Amino acid sequence: MxxxxxxxxxxxxxxxxxxxxxxxxxxxxxxxxxxxxxxxGRRPSPEQRVRFLLSPTEGSEEKALTLVATSVPTLTNHPLxxxxxxxxxxxxxxxxxxxxxxxxxxxxxxxxxxxxxxxxxxxLTKDYTVRGLLGKATDDFCEDGRLVEKTTYDHVTREKLDRILAVIQGSHQKALVMYSNVDLKTQEAYEMAMRGLIRPMNKSPMLITGIRCLHFAPPEFLLEVQCMHETQKQLRKLVHEIGLELKTTAVCSQVRRTRDGFFxxxxxxxxxxxxxxxxxxxxxxxxxxxxxxxxxxxxxxxDTQQLPSAGRPWDSQGPSSALGLEGCTGH
Known part of the structure; x- marks a missing residue:
């Protein structure tokens, strides 16, 4: 091997x-x-070398010894x-x-x-399924974090949630174009959009290219999020901010990556x-x-020139933090 x-x-x-x-x-x-x-794995057979060893002389009545050429394995490469x-x-x-x-x-x-x-x-974009739980808020946006607040959620409907998700997706798509530095009036931009290649070719905040609700059964809901430049903490905070937009609170109970680029x-x-x-x-x-x-x-x-200048904060333009667009420290 x-x-x-x-x-x-x-x-x-x-x-x-x-x-x-x-x-x-x-x-x-x-x-x-x-x-x-x-x-x-199977190792190759050990090398052999010739050594002269003492051996009794055949046919001799006396106990005479003679040197005999003998092949013996070399132990220098032995595993032990x-x-x-x-x-x-x-x-x-x-x-x-x-x-x-x-x-x-x-x-x-x-x-x-x-x-x-x-x-x-x-x-490349990545896909996540993010599970949320309505009715409470914690200090770290996780279900098992320290409880900060409990709220009612009877007024929350699937239609209200879908409207919030549509607003989030629309604002992030505008930000995606801004950070991509692409002139949408050109043929090149059209061809790139058809191939799904419009994306920031430099650092940017978390950008959501698609978000939808897969399951809604209060207090639980399940989101599918397609994004880039995200951290899992930002996705948990997004659930918290969706809860605030729905006039209630929400925590994240699960973050699961279902696709990373082409895997x-x-x-x-x-x-x-x-x-x-x-x-x-x-x-x-x-x-x-x-x-x-x-x-x-x-x-x-x-054109991969620097998009926003180094002196301008990444989150100075674009969607508000309530829509999940904050500066991130890494991929």
Missing amino acids: GSAGLARLHGLFAAYKPPGLKWMHLRDTVELQLLKGLNA VRGPAFTSLKVGVGHRLDAQASGVLVLGVGHGRSLLTDMYDAH TLDDALLRTQWDLHSIQDAIRAAAPRVAAELEKNLSPGL
Whole structure:
């Protein structure tokens, strides 16, 4: 297996991160399993060398000894002498998930770590399902946070929620055009819009390209959010702000990433699949799609000059914080 197995590990794959597990622990577990698989591979037969050993002389009545040429294995490369063949392996992580969130987490092995940078530079959208709970507010916008307030929610209807979501999506779409620095009157902009390539090619606040309600059964509701440049904390705060817009309060009980760029839940390996052969198969299956998608998204023809100047705060123009547009510190 050895170096041949390592050669098939260069690339990207997705793992499913369960809630309660830190992304660092997931990465370290994957790295440990890969090293274990590489070191468990069949090693080549040890080299032989000739040694002259003392042996009794045949046919001699006296106890005479003579030197006999004998082939013996060389122990310098034996596992008990040299130790494991692979002791470290670099595994990179793409857009991270915090400990409470779950879903698709993209990892890169070997040369795949540079592809993670390409994914970051492509500013691809990600999909989440976000579950909210009406009627209370906490200090960290999470269901298990310190309770701050309890409110009634009998007046909240599906129609009211849908109207709020439409306002959010409309304001963020305007911001998306502003941060993309694209002249919508040009043919180039039209072609990019048809291909879904209009996106900010620089840092920006969280931008929501699509949001809708999948399920509404008060006090619970489930949203599907398509966004970029987000953090999971911002998504939880968005639920809180939706509650305020509905004249009540709301907390977030679940954040689950269902797509990261061109990786979906169907591509994500479960914990029982974090082994060498499953990861090799996942990398090989994803390689053609990764190459095609990165080529398409990294050369859209955008003018990538600095959009807002460095001296202007990102949230100085665009939708208000009540619509979830605040400056973010990272992807």
